[in-house]
Amino acid sequence: MRLVLIAAHPLLAAYFVIKLRYVPDPAVPKRYNELFLWRKLIDRNPLFVTLSDKLAAKAFAKARCPELPIVETLWSGNDPAAIPDDLLAGDVMVKASHGSGFNLAVTRGTPSRAEINKAATGWMRITYGGRHGEWACQAVRPQILVEPKLRLGGDDLPTDLKLHAFDGSIAHCWAVDRIGNRSLTYDANASPIVTRDSYCPRDDQVLPDTSTLRSHVREAIGLAARLSRGLDHVRVDFMIADGRLFFGELTVYPCAGYDTWSNPSISQNLAQTWDIRKSWFLTAPQRGLKRLYAEALRTVLDARAP
Secondary structure, three states, X not given: OHHHHHHHOHHHHHHHHHHHOOOOOOOOOXXXXXXXXXXXXXXXXXXXXXXXXXXXXXXXXXXXXXXXXXXXXXXXXXXXXXXXXXXXXXXXXXXXXXXXXOEEEXXXXXXXXXXXXXXXXXXXOOOOOOOOOOHHHHOOOOOEEEEEOOOEOEOOEOOEEEEEEEOOXXXXXXXXXXXXXXXXXXXXXXXEEOOOEOOOOOHHHEOOOOHHHHHHHHHHHHHHHHHOXXXXXXXXXXXXXXXXXXXXXXXXXXXXXOOXXXXXXXXXXXXXXXXXXXXXXXXXXXXXXXXXXXXXXXXXXXXXXX
């Protein structure tokens, strides 16, 4: 199976080696990044498509945590030219439902309608996720959506909290200020961890640890535990605006599976916490060669478990 997977996906295997500097084992994954490669190649959980869809993920989060504020969808559709003009005259975010980085901030009519239409039309033509094997993103039906623009961060608060969650267990919370390019990582008890991340790698990019921030982290930990129930792993993202937590998104392939930290214990803890025996592939009935592989992998994982 190891040879079959590498032979069938040589570009993904090669990019993995270039990016992370070691040869992966996609058949019996052990390290954190290997587990993501395995997920991309093997685990076809149908729910991943829902979670990867920015519109559908809102409904999923609302059903599980009704009290969690969710940014209103002011408009959605397939044709950006159909966005009402009065919406684009205010302060809004124009986004695409099917990929990362497809967003445009609109402030009092700027950028122009023509620029918005051009950008959004381009997003609709892109099948996101193909380069790195993020199959669930490729399966999302592309749509354009318009949301109110939030006033993120401020007063030494981050703009985003991103929590790695494993069927109700939290490994850590990454607090990132995308306006000030600062970050801080917390453990599952809302205590800071000494580490730097790939987004803010320098020591002078540390976000201040405050009691207010810790309070938000503790709230996010409780919500992420509920949102991740039944999922072997998902990154749960929140936004902080006007001193409140808002639902952000549910990320199945964070950083396309290539994320790293300066402290090796971070990735080690993630790998130890992630039990792929709870994955869809190893809990749903499989047939043929997939069934034989699933049985063999489960046997190896059971023997490896403490």
